[in-house]
Amino acid sequence: MRLTSFTDYTLRTLLYLAANRDRLVTIQDIADLHVISKNHLMKVVYQLGLSGLVETVRGRNGGLRLAKEPKEINIGALVRSTETDFFMAECFDREADTCPLTPNCKLKHTLNDATRAFLAVLDQQTLEDMLPATGPESKPVRIMRMSAKK
Amino acid sequence: MRLTSFTDYTLRTLLYLAANRDRLVTIQDIADLHVISKNHLMKVVYQLGLSGLVETVRGRNGGLRLAKEPKEINIGALVRSTETDFFMAECFDREADTCPLTPNCKLKHTLNDATRAFLAVLDQQTLEDMLPATGPESKPVRIMRMSAKK
Numbered sequence: 464m465r466l467t468s469f470t471d472y473t474l475r476t477l478l479y480l481a482a483n484r485d486r487l488v489t490i491q492d493i494a495d496l497h498v499i500s501k502n503h504l505m506k507v508v509y510q511l512g513l514s515g516l517v518e519t520v521r522g523r524n525g526g527l528r529l530a531k532e533p534k535e536i537n538i539g540a541l542v543r544s545t546e547t548d549f550f551m552a553e554c555f556d557r558e559a560d561t562c563p564l565t566p567n568c569k570l571k572h573t574l575n576d577a578t579r580a581f582l583a584v585l586d587q588q589t590l591e592d593m594l595p596a597t598g599p600e601s602k603p604v605r606i607m608r609m610s611a612k613k
Numbered sequence: 614m615r616l617t618s619f620t621d622y623t624l625r626t627l628l629y630l631a632a633n634r635d636r637l638v639t640i641q642d643i644a645d646l647h648v649i650s651k652n653h654l655m656k657v658v659y660q661l662g663l664s665g666l667v668e669t670v671r672g673r674n675g676g677l678r679l680a681k682e683p684k685e686i687n688i689g690a691l692v693r694s695t696e697t698d699f700f701m702a703e704c705f706d707r708e709a710d711t712c713p714l715t716p717n718c719k720l721k722h723t724l725n726d727a728t729r730a731f732l733a734v735l736d737q738q739t740l741e742d743m744l745p746a747t748g749p750e751s752k753p754v755r756i757m758r759m760s761a762k763k
Contacts, residue, residue, distance in 0.1 A: 464692075464699050464728070466614050471702045474720060497703075538723065542614075549614050552621045553647075567745035570624060573688065577734035578614070584727035595717035 470545040472499060472507045474593075477541070480517065481533045481590050487526030514544060533594065539586030549578045620695040622649060622657045624743075627691070630667065631683045631740050637676030664694060683744065689736030699728045 479493055490508055494501040508527060511517040518530040529536075550556050551574040629643055640658055644651040658677060661667035668680040679686075700706045701724040 464614065464616050464696050464701070464731075466701050466724075468703075474702065478718060478720065538720075546614050551614070551616050552624065553618075568628060568743060569745075570628065570688075570743045573735065573738050573743065574616075577731045580730040580734045581614075581727045584730045585723065588723050593718060593720045593723065595719075 466542065467546060468503070469507060469547075470542055472497075472504060473511065473541065473545045474538075476504065476507055476511065477516065477529070477533075477536065477590055478593060480527060480529045481594055484529065487520055487524070487528055489526045492526075510545070516541075533591035534589045536590040537586065538588040538590065538593070539582050539584075541590075542585055543582065551575075551578060616692065617696060618653070619657060619697075620692055622647075622654060623661065623691065623695045624688075626654065626657055626661065627666065627679070627683075627686065627740055628743060630677060630679045631744055634679065637670055637674070637678055639676045642676075660695070666691075683741035684739045686740040687736065688738040688740065688743070689732050689734075691740075692735055693732065701725075701728060 475497060476493055479496065480488055490501055490504050493499075494504050508517060508519075512519060515530055516536060517527050519525065519527055548556075552570065554568070554571050625647060626643055629646065630638055640651055640654050643649075644654050658667060658669075662669060665680055666686060667677050669675065669677055698706075702720065703709055704718070704721050
Protein backbone atom coordinates (compact mmCIF):
# COMPACT_ATOMS: atom_id res chain seq x y z
CA MET A 464 0.00 0.00 0.00
CA ARG A 465 1.44 3.30 -1.05
CA LEU A 466 0.48 6.91 -1.48
CA THR A 467 1.14 8.31 -4.95
CA SER A 468 4.48 10.00 -5.62
CA PHE A 469 2.43 13.16 -6.26
CA THR A 470 1.30 13.15 -2.62
CA ASP A 471 4.80 12.27 -1.44
CA TYR A 472 6.36 15.20 -3.33
CA THR A 473 3.58 17.56 -2.23
CA LEU A 474 4.21 16.71 1.42
CA ARG A 475 7.96 17.08 1.04
CA THR A 476 7.67 20.38 -0.83
CA LEU A 477 5.48 21.81 1.92
CA LEU A 478 7.80 20.47 4.64
CA TYR A 479 10.78 22.09 2.96
CA LEU A 480 8.96 25.41 2.55
CA ALA A 481 7.84 25.27 6.19
CA ALA A 482 11.42 24.60 7.33
CA ASN A 483 12.73 27.53 5.22
CA ARG A 484 10.29 30.32 5.91
CA ASP A 485 13.05 32.93 6.14
CA ARG A 486 13.78 32.85 2.41
CA LEU A 487 12.32 32.19 -1.04
CA VAL A 488 12.89 28.64 -2.28
CA THR A 489 13.23 27.63 -5.93
CA ILE A 490 11.87 24.47 -7.54
CA GLN A 491 15.47 23.67 -8.44
CA ASP A 492 16.40 23.74 -4.72
CA ILE A 493 13.79 21.11 -3.90
CA ALA A 494 14.52 19.01 -7.00
CA ASP A 495 18.25 18.96 -6.16
CA LEU A 496 17.61 18.20 -2.53
CA HIS A 497 15.38 15.19 -3.14
CA VAL A 498 17.05 14.13 -6.41
CA ILE A 499 13.69 14.20 -8.17
CA SER A 500 12.51 15.41 -11.55
CA LYS A 501 12.05 19.18 -11.79
CA ASN A 502 9.30 18.52 -14.31
CA HIS A 503 7.27 16.40 -11.90
CA LEU A 504 7.83 18.94 -9.15
CA MET A 505 6.50 21.76 -11.33
CA LYS A 506 3.13 19.99 -11.49
CA VAL A 507 3.15 19.66 -7.71
CA VAL A 508 3.95 23.36 -7.21
CA TYR A 509 1.37 24.41 -9.81
CA GLN A 510 -1.30 22.45 -7.92
CA LEU A 511 -0.16 23.89 -4.58
CA GLY A 512 -0.49 27.36 -6.12
CA LEU A 513 -4.02 26.63 -7.35
CA SER A 514 -5.06 25.42 -3.92
CA GLY A 515 -3.69 28.58 -2.28
CA LEU A 516 -1.06 26.86 -0.13
CA VAL A 517 2.00 28.23 -1.93
CA GLU A 518 2.66 31.56 -3.61
CA THR A 519 5.24 32.44 -6.22
CA VAL A 520 7.32 35.61 -6.20
CA ARG A 521 8.40 36.44 -9.75
CA GLY A 522 11.66 37.93 -10.89
CA ARG A 523 15.37 37.20 -10.83
CA ASN A 524 15.49 36.56 -7.09
CA GLY A 525 12.01 35.10 -7.02
CA GLY A 526 10.88 31.77 -5.70
CA LEU A 527 8.25 30.01 -3.65
CA ARG A 528 6.95 30.44 -0.16
CA LEU A 529 4.10 29.13 1.96
CA ALA A 530 0.94 31.21 1.58
CA LYS A 531 -0.51 29.90 4.85
CA GLU A 532 0.75 29.21 8.32
CA PRO A 533 1.89 25.57 8.75
CA LYS A 534 -0.69 25.11 11.51
CA GLU A 535 -3.43 26.01 9.01
CA ILE A 536 -2.47 23.21 6.62
CA ASN A 537 -4.23 19.98 7.61
CA ILE A 538 -2.48 16.78 6.50
CA GLY A 539 -5.70 14.79 6.06
CA ALA A 540 -7.27 17.45 3.83
CA LEU A 541 -4.02 17.69 1.87
CA VAL A 542 -3.78 13.93 1.23
CA ARG A 543 -7.46 13.80 0.22
CA SER A 544 -6.77 16.52 -2.36
CA THR A 545 -3.59 15.01 -3.82
CA GLU A 546 -4.55 11.32 -4.03
CA THR A 547 -6.29 10.59 -7.33
CA ASP A 548 -8.61 8.15 -5.60
CA PHE A 549 -8.86 5.69 -2.74
CA PHE A 550 -9.76 2.70 -4.92
CA MET A 551 -8.44 0.02 -2.58
CA ALA A 552 -9.65 -2.79 -4.87
CA GLU A 553 -11.10 -3.00 -8.38
CA CYS A 554 -14.67 -2.99 -7.05
CA PHE A 555 -14.19 0.68 -6.05
CA ASP A 556 -13.97 1.62 -9.72
CA ARG A 557 -17.40 1.19 -11.28
CA GLU A 558 -16.05 1.39 -14.82
CA ALA A 559 -13.40 -1.30 -14.31
CA ASP A 560 -15.32 -3.56 -11.93
CA THR A 561 -16.19 -6.97 -13.32
CA CYS A 562 -16.64 -8.75 -9.98
CA PRO A 563 -19.98 -10.54 -9.73
CA LEU A 564 -19.67 -10.62 -5.94
CA THR A 565 -19.75 -6.79 -5.65
CA PRO A 566 -23.51 -6.32 -4.99
CA ASN A 567 -23.46 -8.52 -1.88
CA CYS A 568 -19.80 -8.48 -0.85
CA LYS A 569 -18.79 -6.65 2.33
CA LEU A 570 -15.12 -6.23 1.43
CA LYS A 571 -15.63 -2.80 -0.13
CA HIS A 572 -17.43 -1.58 2.99
CA THR A 573 -14.59 -2.86 5.21
CA LEU A 574 -11.87 -1.30 3.05
CA ASN A 575 -13.82 1.98 3.13
CA ASP A 576 -13.91 1.85 6.92
CA ALA A 577 -10.16 1.16 7.02
CA THR A 578 -9.43 4.08 4.66
CA ARG A 579 -11.55 6.37 6.82
CA ALA A 580 -9.54 5.28 9.89
CA PHE A 581 -6.30 6.04 7.99
CA LEU A 582 -7.47 9.54 7.04
CA ALA A 583 -8.88 10.23 10.52
CA VAL A 584 -5.34 9.95 11.91
CA LEU A 585 -4.06 12.44 9.32
CA ASP A 586 -7.00 14.78 10.02
CA GLN A 587 -5.62 15.28 13.52
CA GLN A 588 -2.32 16.64 12.21
CA THR A 589 -1.18 19.87 10.60
CA LEU A 590 2.01 20.68 8.70
CA GLU A 591 3.27 22.37 11.87
CA ASP A 592 2.97 19.07 13.77
CA MET A 593 5.28 17.43 11.19
CA LEU A 594 8.14 19.86 11.80
CA PRO A 595 10.96 19.13 14.23
CA ALA A 596 10.46 20.42 17.77
CA THR A 597 12.02 23.87 18.17
CA GLY A 598 12.62 23.75 21.92
CA PRO A 599 16.12 24.25 23.39
CA GLU A 600 16.64 20.47 23.62
CA SER A 601 15.92 19.76 19.98
CA LYS A 602 18.55 19.31 17.31
CA PRO A 603 18.57 21.89 14.52
CA VAL A 604 17.11 20.89 11.15
CA ARG A 605 20.01 20.11 8.87
CA ILE A 606 19.36 20.72 5.22
CA MET A 607 22.16 19.30 3.11
CA ARG A 608 22.08 19.62 -0.61
CA MET A 609 22.48 16.39 -2.57
CA SER A 610 24.13 16.16 -5.97
CA ALA A 611 21.55 17.25 -8.49
CA LYS A 612 19.90 14.98 -11.05
CA LYS A 613 20.42 16.96 -14.27
CA MET B 614 -3.79 5.23 -2.24
CA ARG B 615 -4.23 1.68 -3.46
CA LEU B 616 -3.57 -1.86 -2.41
CA THR B 617 -1.53 -3.87 -4.91
CA SER B 618 -3.37 -5.92 -7.55
CA PHE B 619 -1.79 -8.97 -5.89
CA THR B 620 -3.74 -8.25 -2.70
CA ASP B 621 -6.88 -7.45 -4.69
CA TYR B 622 -6.72 -10.77 -6.59
CA THR B 623 -5.89 -12.69 -3.40
CA LEU B 624 -8.96 -11.29 -1.67
CA ARG B 625 -11.19 -12.01 -4.65
CA THR B 626 -9.86 -15.53 -5.08
CA LEU B 627 -10.58 -16.30 -1.43
CA LEU B 628 -14.03 -14.69 -1.62
CA TYR B 629 -14.89 -16.81 -4.66
CA LEU B 630 -13.63 -20.00 -3.01
CA ALA B 631 -15.58 -19.16 0.14
CA ALA B 632 -18.75 -18.58 -1.90
CA ASN B 633 -18.28 -21.90 -3.74
CA ARG B 634 -17.39 -24.36 -1.01
CA ASP B 635 -19.61 -27.10 -2.47
CA ARG B 636 -17.30 -27.69 -5.44
CA LEU B 637 -13.73 -27.51 -6.70
CA VAL B 638 -12.90 -24.27 -8.51
CA THR B 639 -10.32 -23.91 -11.29
CA ILE B 640 -7.96 -21.01 -11.84
CA GLN B 641 -9.61 -20.64 -15.24
CA ASP B 642 -13.01 -20.15 -13.52
CA ILE B 643 -11.67 -17.23 -11.49
CA ALA B 644 -9.68 -15.76 -14.39
CA ASP B 645 -12.78 -15.85 -16.64
CA LEU B 646 -15.02 -14.43 -13.94
CA HIS B 647 -12.86 -11.42 -13.18
CA VAL B 648 -11.44 -11.04 -16.71
CA ILE B 649 -7.90 -11.16 -15.34
CA SER B 650 -4.70 -12.84 -16.43
CA LYS B 651 -4.51 -16.55 -15.61
CA ASN B 652 -0.76 -16.14 -15.31
CA HIS B 653 -1.03 -13.49 -12.59
CA LEU B 654 -3.66 -15.56 -10.80
CA MET B 655 -1.38 -18.59 -10.74
CA LYS B 656 1.12 -16.62 -8.64
CA VAL B 657 -1.69 -15.65 -6.27
CA VAL B 658 -2.87 -19.26 -5.92
CA TYR B 659 0.69 -20.53 -5.48
CA GLN B 660 1.20 -18.09 -2.60
CA LEU B 661 -2.17 -19.03 -1.06
CA GLY B 662 -1.07 -22.67 -1.22
CA LEU B 663 2.25 -21.91 0.49
CA SER B 664 0.48 -20.05 3.28
CA GLY B 665 -1.90 -22.97 3.84
CA LEU B 666 -5.09 -21.11 2.97
CA VAL B 667 -5.89 -22.99 -0.23
CA GLU B 668 -5.34 -26.61 -1.25
CA THR B 669 -5.18 -28.11 -4.71
CA VAL B 670 -6.83 -31.38 -5.71
CA ARG B 671 -4.97 -32.88 -8.66
CA GLY B 672 -6.39 -34.78 -11.59
CA ARG B 673 -8.84 -34.34 -14.45
CA ASN B 674 -11.65 -33.08 -12.22
CA GLY B 675 -9.28 -31.36 -9.83
CA GLY B 676 -9.27 -27.80 -8.68
CA LEU B 677 -8.90 -25.52 -5.71
CA ARG B 678 -10.68 -25.25 -2.41
CA LEU B 679 -10.26 -23.39 0.86
CA ALA B 680 -8.04 -25.26 3.33
CA LYS B 681 -9.40 -23.31 6.29
CA GLU B 682 -12.79 -22.14 7.47
CA PRO B 683 -13.58 -18.57 6.28
CA LYS B 684 -13.89 -17.46 9.91
CA GLU B 685 -10.27 -18.56 10.49
CA ILE B 686 -8.92 -16.27 7.76
CA ASN B 687 -8.24 -12.81 9.17
CA ILE B 688 -8.33 -9.98 6.61
CA GLY B 689 -5.70 -7.86 8.40
CA ALA B 690 -3.21 -10.74 8.56
CA LEU B 691 -3.92 -11.54 4.92
CA VAL B 692 -3.31 -7.97 3.70
CA ARG B 693 -0.11 -7.74 5.77
CA SER B 694 1.14 -10.90 4.04
CA THR B 695 0.25 -9.90 0.47
CA GLU B 696 1.32 -6.25 0.44
CA THR B 697 4.98 -5.94 -0.52
CA ASP B 698 5.42 -3.07 1.92
CA PHE B 699 3.64 -0.16 3.52
CA PHE B 700 6.09 2.47 2.28
CA MET B 701 3.68 5.39 2.35
CA ALA B 702 6.40 7.84 1.29
CA GLU B 703 10.00 7.60 0.06
CA CYS B 704 11.36 8.09 3.60
CA PHE B 705 10.03 4.61 4.51
CA ASP B 706 12.54 3.04 2.14
CA ARG B 707 16.01 3.47 3.62
CA GLU B 708 17.74 2.58 0.36
CA ALA B 709 15.80 5.09 -1.74
CA ASP B 710 15.47 7.85 0.84
CA THR B 711 17.34 11.05 0.02
CA CYS B 712 15.29 13.38 2.19
CA PRO B 713 17.45 15.44 4.54
CA LEU B 714 14.43 16.15 6.76
CA THR B 715 13.96 12.45 7.64
CA PRO B 716 15.92 12.37 10.93
CA ASN B 717 13.76 15.05 12.54
CA CYS B 718 10.57 14.91 10.48
CA LYS B 719 7.39 13.59 12.09
CA LEU B 720 5.60 12.73 8.85
CA LYS B 721 6.82 9.14 8.81
CA HIS B 722 5.60 8.61 12.36
CA THR B 723 2.17 10.04 11.47
CA LEU B 724 1.86 7.92 8.32
CA ASN B 725 2.83 4.86 10.37
CA ASP B 726 0.07 5.63 12.86
CA ALA B 727 -2.43 6.04 10.01
CA THR B 728 -1.38 2.72 8.45
CA ARG B 729 -1.76 0.98 11.81
CA ALA B 730 -5.29 2.43 12.10
CA PHE B 731 -6.08 1.11 8.59
CA LEU B 732 -4.87 -2.39 9.45
CA ALA B 733 -6.58 -2.37 12.87
CA VAL B 734 -9.95 -2.14 11.09
CA LEU B 735 -9.05 -5.12 8.87
CA ASP B 736 -7.80 -7.08 11.92
CA GLN B 737 -11.37 -7.08 13.22
CA GLN B 738 -12.69 -8.89 10.14
CA THR B 739 -12.48 -12.42 8.79
CA LEU B 740 -13.24 -13.78 5.34
CA GLU B 741 -16.58 -15.01 6.73
CA ASP B 742 -17.53 -11.42 7.62
CA MET B 743 -17.03 -10.42 3.97
CA LEU B 744 -19.55 -12.93 2.64
CA PRO B 745 -23.18 -12.02 1.99
CA ALA B 746 -25.58 -12.68 4.86
CA THR B 747 -27.17 -16.12 4.51
CA GLY B 748 -30.34 -15.43 6.50
CA PRO B 749 -33.81 -15.97 4.97
CA GLU B 750 -34.08 -12.26 4.11
CA SER B 751 -30.84 -12.08 2.18
CA LYS B 752 -30.55 -12.28 -1.57
CA PRO B 753 -28.69 -15.28 -2.99
CA VAL B 754 -25.14 -14.73 -4.25
CA ARG B 755 -25.30 -14.58 -8.01
CA ILE B 756 -22.18 -15.72 -9.77
CA MET B 757 -22.37 -14.88 -13.45
CA ARG B 758 -19.55 -15.78 -15.75
CA MET B 759 -18.16 -12.95 -17.84
CA SER B 760 -16.75 -13.41 -21.33
CA ALA B 761 -13.20 -14.61 -20.88
CA LYS B 762 -10.11 -12.63 -21.80
CA LYS B 763 -8.27 -15.14 -24.03
